[in-house]
Amino acid sequence: MNNLAGMAVFARVAEAKSFSGAARRLGVSKSAVSKQVAQLERSLKARLLNRTTRRLSLTEVGAAFYEHCARMVAEAEAAELAVSRLYAAPRGVLKVTAPAAFGHLHIAPAIPEFLARYPDVSVQILMNDRAVDLVEEGFDVAIRMTREQAPNVVARRIAPVRWAVCAAPAYLRQHDAPRTPRDLERHNCLFYAFLESSSEWRFTSKAGETAVRVTGNFTVNNSEALREAVLKNLGIALLPTFTVGADLREKRLQQVLGEYRAHGTFGSDVYAIYLPTRFLSPKVRAFVDFLVERFAPEPYWDR
Numbered sequence: 001m002n003n004l005a006g007m008a009v010f011a012r013v014a015e016a017k018s019f020s021g022a023a024r025r026l027g028v029s030k031s032a033v034s035k036q037v038a039q040l041e042r043s044l045k046a047r048l049l050n051r052t053t054r055r056l057s058l059t060e061v062g063a064a065f066y067e068h069c070a071r072m073v074a075e076a077e078a079a080e081l082a083v084s085r086l087y088a089a090p091r092g093v094l095k096v097t098a099p100a101a102f103g104h105l106h107i108a109p110a111i112p113e114f115l116a117r118y119p120d121v122s123v124q125i126l127m128n129d130r131a132v133d134l135v136e137e138g139f140d141v142a143i144r145m146t147r148e149q150a151p152n153v154v155a156r157r158i159a160p161v162r163w164a165v166c167a168a169p170a171y172l173r174q175h176d177a178p179r180t181p182r183d184l185e186r187h188n189c190l191f192y193a194f195l196e197s198s199s200e201w202r203f204t205s206k207a208g209e210t211a212v213r214v215t216g217n218f219t220v221n222n223s224e225a226l227r228e229a230v231l232k233n234l235g236i237a238l239l240p241t242f243t244v245g246a247d248l249r250e251k252r253l254q255q256v257l258g259e260y261r262a263h264g265t266f267g268s269d270v271y272a273i274y275l276p277t278r279f280l281s282p283k284v285r286a287f288v289d290f291l292v293e294r295f296a297p298e299p300y301w302d303r
Contacts, residue, residue: 004072006040009033010048011069015135015152015275017056070152074276081280090283091120098143101223101243102270103127106295107143114290121283129221134275140284142273143291145266155271156288159242159295162302163264165201166244166253167236177256178236181212188235189214192265193221201238203260210260238262242270245301270295 012022013033023030041048048062058066098107104127111123126132132142134153145161165184167177178184181203191214192198198219203210216235220226223243230237231252247253272288274280
């Protein structure tokens with residue numbers, strides 16, 4: 001129990017990866033932070049951090065200890081939040097990062113409704129497909145599509161990502177529609193340029209799993225650009241339905257191999273990511289709840 005303050009300080013150091021960053025976040029001096037961590041290590045009789053002149057990193061013991069410290073801090077902050085929520089309302093600047101295509105198609109169009117509901121909040125969005133560091137870059141929420149979550153974050157599922165192999169009706173009139181995944185080998189297949197695995201399309205059916213190496217004359221790192229190429233009869237593409245759902249519904253595009261479940265290149269779910277040990281402000285909670293309400297469990301583009 002005597003180590004509780006030191007545990008909270010250590011959690012901030014682990015998150016900031018520096019004494020100075022933790023000090024700024026805690027509003028105390030760097031020396032005070034260093035002293036607290038040193039006292040904690042002496043009390044535990046264990047080294048929690050590897051220190052060099054250039055960086056800090058967690059030892060194996062420190063990484064295991066941090067998990068418990070982070071939960072402790074999160075519970076303490078949640079207790080404070082339970083009281084403050086009776087009086088506080090969402091307000092302030094909300095900084096969000098989102099993938100380019102999903103952000104453009106679905107996050108940005110949702111913002112006017114969110115701001116109408118919470119007029120004391122203003123929103124800044126960075127649309128970028130790279131992974132960001134929430135602490136270092138100062139974001140409140142990251143929208144991500146991934147199979148494996150980064151450690152030490154809360155990942156709340158806001159929507160499923162479903163995939164469809166599709167082509168324009170005019171293309172399919174000119175070429176025999178594929179009946180099995182192997183038939184894709186004789187088609188012009190368009191795919192993502194930024195992942196080595198993008199040219200291997202995987203399918204699951206009652207007969208098991210099939211992987212097909214596809215080829216084509218166009219690759220790009222954006223699903224909206226792939227959609228445009230498919231609409232102009234260039235070839236067949238494996239695309240997320242959040243990009244082509246309306247096209248399939250309105251028959252501008254036609255799904256093929258629908259009896260097979262296609263596996264996409266960047267995950268099967270969309271998550272809202274935020275830090276577990278940061279004081280979860282009402283604006284963050286309101287925004288994440290809003291996205292869950294808007295998209296989950298069956299998003300409008302798949303209805």
